[in-house]
Amino acid sequence: xxxDLRRTLARQPFEQKIRQIGQLLxxxxxVKIQRASDxxxxxxxxxxAHKTPKILAAEPRMGIRRNPLLISAIRQKLVLxxxxxxxxxxxxxxxxxxSTAGQEVLRAxxxxxxxxxxxxxxxxxxxxxxxxxxxxxxxxxxxxxxTHNPDxxxxxxxxxxxxxxxx
Amino acid sequence: MSExxxxxxxxxxxxxxxxxVAAGLIKDYALGGALAAIYYVExxxxxxxxxxxxxxxxGLTAGIPAIYxxxxxxxxxxxxxxxxxxxFPVQFLAxxxxxxxxxxxxxxxxxxxxxxxxxxxxHIIAIAASVGRHKDLARIEQLxxxxxxxxxLLDDILRRYKLQLxxx
Numbered sequence: 001x002x003x004d005l006r007r008t009l010a011r012q013p014f015e016q017k018i019r020q021i022g023q024l025l026x027x028x029x030x031v032k033i034q035r036a037s038d039x040x041x042x043x044x045x046x047x048x049a050h051k052t053p054k055i056l057a058a059e060p061r062m063g064i065r066r067n068p069l070l071i072s073a074i075r076q077k078l079v080l081x082x083x084x085x086x087x088x089x090x091x092x093x094x095x096x097x098x099s100t101a102g103q104e105v106l107r108a109x110x111x112x113x114x115x116x117x118x119x120x121x122x123x124x125x126x127x128x129x130x131x132x133x134x135x136x137x138x139x140x141x142x143x144x145x146x147t148h149n150p151d152x153x154x155x156x157x158x159x160x161x162x163x164x165x166x167x
Numbered sequence: 168m169s170e171x172x173x174x175x176x177x178x179x180x181x182x183x184x185x186x187x188v189a190a191g192l193i194k195d196y197a198l199g200g201a202l203a204a205i206y207y208v209e210x211x212x213x214x215x216x217x218x219x220x221x222x223x224x225x226g227l228t229a230g231i232p233a234i235y236x237x238x239x240x241x242x243x244x245x246x247x248x249x250x251x252x253x254x255f256p257v258q259f260l261a262x263x264x265x266x267x268x269x270x271x272x273x274x275x276x277x278x279x280x281x282x283x284x285x286x287x288x289x290h291i292i293a294i295a296a297s298v299g300r301h302k303d304l305a306r307i308e309q310l311x312x313x314x315x316x317x318x319x320l321l322d323d324i325l326r327r328y329k330l331q332l333x334x335x
Contacts, residue, residue, distance in 0.1 A: 003312060009209035010313040015279055017210040018202075022174030024212055100211040100302070101309070107301070125305060154301045156212055 006101075066159045069134060070096045070106060074160040079139040080108070083132045092141045094123050094148050094162050097155035104128040107152055109145050122147060125154055176253045177202070177216065181283040183238060183252065184218050192233050196220040197273035197284040199266070199294070200258075204306050206276070207288045207314035215249060215256040219286075221270050222261050229261035265294060265328050288314040289321040296330045304333050 012020075073080050074093050081090050091108035099105040109123045123145055144162035152158060187193045197203070200217030222229035238250055249256035262270045269290035276285050286294075288310050295303035295310075310316065325331065 006209045007313050010207065012210070014206050014276070017205050018175050018177050018278075020210045021205070021212060024210075025214070026174070028212070099305070100213075101209060102211070125301065149301070152301060154305050 067096070067104070067128070067134075069136070071160040073136060074162055077141050077143070077162070079111070079137040079141055080134065081137045082134040084126055084130055089126075090137055091126075092145075094144055095150065095152045095155065095158060096160045097152065097158040099125070099127075099154055100156055102156075105155065106131070107154070119145065175202075175216070176255050178279040178281050179252050180216050180218065180255075180257050181278055181281045183241070183243070184220070185282065186241075187220070187234060187237060190237060191223055192230055192237055193220040194223050195270055195284075197270045197286050199260070199269065199286050199291070201306075203286040204288075204291050204310060206285045207291075208309045209313060215258060217258050217260060219260050219262045219266050219270055221267060231259065231261070234259055265290070265297060265324070268324075269294065287320075288316055289324055292316070292321060292332070293324040293328060293330055296325065296332055297328065299333075307332060 009017075070080075070093060072078070074096060077092075079090060080093055081088060083089070090111045091106075092111065093106055093108045095107040097105065097107075104127075106126045106128060107123045108126060109119065109121075112118075112121070143165040146165055148162060148165060150158070150161045150164060152161070181198070184193075184196045188195065196218050198206070198216065199219040200215070201211070201213035202216050205211065205213070220229075220234075224230035224233075235245060235250065238252075239245065242252075243257075244251040246256065249258055251257070260266070269286045270284070272290065273284035273286050276283055292307050292310050295306045
């Protein structure tokens, strides 16, 4: 979503915002109930890295279209490159999902050393709207960051995430 | 039991908090957490309300048992660390240090005719910087992008509490 639109939404009266969130909560509850009744909650759980081929095949039929490159990069632990805020970033993707603001986001560790020989710092949250020239770098990585949280609290829905790293 | 959660009964929450002040169970309070941030930024989903209060009692419990008893008498239910009003979870958290300052300096507002206070964006940012979870960092970014921030006040708070904003 464009920054101007987000600022416009921010300037709405507080009462109106609270009503909108209340409606979102009600809608979310309805969707959950519908999903449960259709016995597709297992599909929702499957929208993580360890999906079965059956679930993956079901997604397009359900109208779920996510970025397949991000999902496959997370599943195969592949390093990605893209342009973000005018800079080329080399990242190890950790989690891909929907933010609390309803945006598709990528949690990824940005490599400071191109070959990833030394890791320092935390994974950042990248807004998919701002990502361009996304591609695989040809490198891979071994596991998630030690601080990796598969239930990323910045996301309301997770499409793909790495498993918790080995100690 | 209803299958749908109620809309957020924020006016009831604020009315109850005002009632606690009038009853002398707390000295002052302000709305904090995600709902305070939403006062300044685009709406996003949240599942509870945080009321940060200045305790009337100096003891270790900060008067929380009396607060719970008072609200339970008025129909609120307890569910683990939350009190529920119309099934909506509310957390009452005793203020200290930075959060106490945030309550004292909070902005006075009126919500559906109920007078209330809400943390200033500068304090929300400083509190988020002090906690530092992923969602706090996202909140800082959102506030800096969408809210009108008094940079002098923010810098002063950050300096006094030895805090730093995350590097983007």
